[in-house]
Amino acid sequence: MLDFLKKSFQISIFIFLFFIFYIPLSTNAQNQTQIDAILGKAIQLFQEGNYLDAYIELEAVLKIEPHNTQALNYKLQCETNLGGTPSAGIASLTPNPTPTEPTPISTPQYTPKPTIAATSLPEDLATPSILLQPSPIPHQSIEPNTDSQNTILITPVVSPTKNQQLFIADPPGWVKQSINDPSQMAYFQLPNQQRIVIAELIVFQETLDSNKTLEEYLEYIQKNRLKPPEFELYVPLESKSTTLAGLPAVQHDFLFSNGTLQLKARSVLVIYNKIAYFFLFYSSIADFNQLETNFNQVLELVTTEEKNQSQPPIELSFVSQAGLVGIHVPLPQGTILKETSSNQTIYNGPNQSLIEIVVSDLIDQLKQAEAGAVSGKSFQNQSNLTAGSQVIEIKLYQYVENNRNFALLTAYYVGKPLLIIISLPQDEYQTAQPWLTQLIQSIDFT
Structure with a gap:
């Protein structure tokens, strides 16, 4: 009886180990075989110069094993080769299954514009x-944007x-x-x-x-x-x-x-x-x-x-008084107050920016603040902009900090007690253009 129980126990252990180890290993082995087959095909296509076909096969590998280093490396090389060149060809496309079709009233044509990486903006x-x-034009005016506030x-x-x-x-x-x-x-x-x-x-x-x-x-x-x-x-x-x-x-x-x-x-x-x-x-x-x-x-x-x-929008703004002049500066969404003093207020703004607002009825103080901000910076450009009857002196500088390129922009409002200094990473400058323009041209003096 004891021997029978021992044999039964041994059989149970064997069955348990079979399900715990062998079946998962078998499944993993099947997955690995599938990955190896697809990856091999992708590499062959890549070597033949069929980068688009190779890219599609590599996507299939990464769906099964997202962190496959070899597939990731080949995918990156495919992306590089496909960046600006027409496809080398595609082997086959699987037709879409016939769906149950809705009956739309209108039939828009989804037509992409063939301009990417080929043309410049006006x-x-x-x-x-x-x-x-x-800029080849030293004096440029900003017209109010009536399309977007x-x-x-x-x-x-x-x-x-x-x-x-x-x-x-x-x-x-x-x-x-x-x-x-x-x-x-x-x-x-x-x-x-x-x-x-x-x-x-x-x-x-x-x-x-x-x-x-x-x-x-x-x-x-x-x-x-x-x-x-x-x-x-x-x-x-x-x-x-x-x-x-x-x-x-x-x-x-x-x-x-x-x-x-x-x-x-x-x-x-x-x-x-x-x-x-x-x-x-x-x-x-x-x-x-x-x-x-x-x-x-x-x-x-x-x-x-x-x-x-x-949820009506909440306007963010800086409001101050310098002598007889009231100043209202609309601020971009996401602006957070960092620090303030008697004539200087600094905000953390969008695109990793710092927005410094200097208010003084003494021009010398504004000039001193500007000189301190641009000290050690490389001058790039200057433009005299207009917003209504207000003339704005805009200067642009570049500098390096912590191995990263930065842009610094100063805006002095001629005849008014206001200087705005904005610094931000250079790679964020292009994205920040809309709110920079809006901020600079929307100052209200009363």
Whole structure:
């Protein structure tokens, strides 16, 4: 009897160990075999110069094993090779399954503009204030921007209509473009410091005549919109659930070609009161990972009409008195008071900036404050700007601190007791252009 129990116990232990160790090891072995096969194919494609095909295979490897070092390294090399060149070709595309199609009232054409990494922004659209590079025009005036107010205020994507439901602020760093397609709600371009367009964002709206799920509508988009000639070589990568403005949404990543460049896109789809909103962002494959943060910042500005009404914006401002002159300085959203003294107030501002406001009815004190701020800095440029009848002397400097390049901008209001000094990392300067311009030109003297 004892021997029988011993044998039974040994068998039980064997079965237990089999399920604990062998089966997981077997599963892992199968996964590893699959990874090795896909990775081998990707490497072969890479060596043949088929970087887009290799990129797609590497994406499949990383879905199974996200931290596979070899796949990550080859993916980075693929992105580098695909950054500004047409695709070397794609082996095959899996056709989309036939979905249940909604019947939209309108049929917008999702047409990407073939300008990324190929054209420059017009001079008057890129940066309304001075650049880090010397400007050929020493005197330049800033015209009030009637299209977008302070970024604290939420403005509608399009002109208000009866069916308008989603609202968005003009995103800092992006340049708003005119639109002719009635299905497009907004169109923005993102320039770099050389004024080259490196990403684009188009917002579409479509009214549906029946209730459809996000998944059903995405399938409809894939079948009917993401196709040639606007979307050559469409390759779906990943779709997942997310939220936008507190509403359920779906995010869909994919690759495509605009006929000139290989691009990577991220779309976010939300349906609200039978209106489908489609946010389409795209850039070169090589730039995508770096620029997706800029897209996420845009999505944070999206809100519903009801939310906008229940949470009115709060104006941030600096108010002071110097002699008989009252001063009102509207501040950008996100500004936080750092320190203050009798004639100087410093704020932590957006884009890792410091905003220093110096108020004095003695010009010598303002000049001394300016001299102290720019001491040791490299002078870059000067412009005399105007806002109404007010003349503003703008000077731009560069300096290095903790192995990082910084920009410093001074704004002196001629004949008024005010000096504004703004410093920020140089790589944040382009993104900060909208609120810098708004701050400088919106000073109110009474």
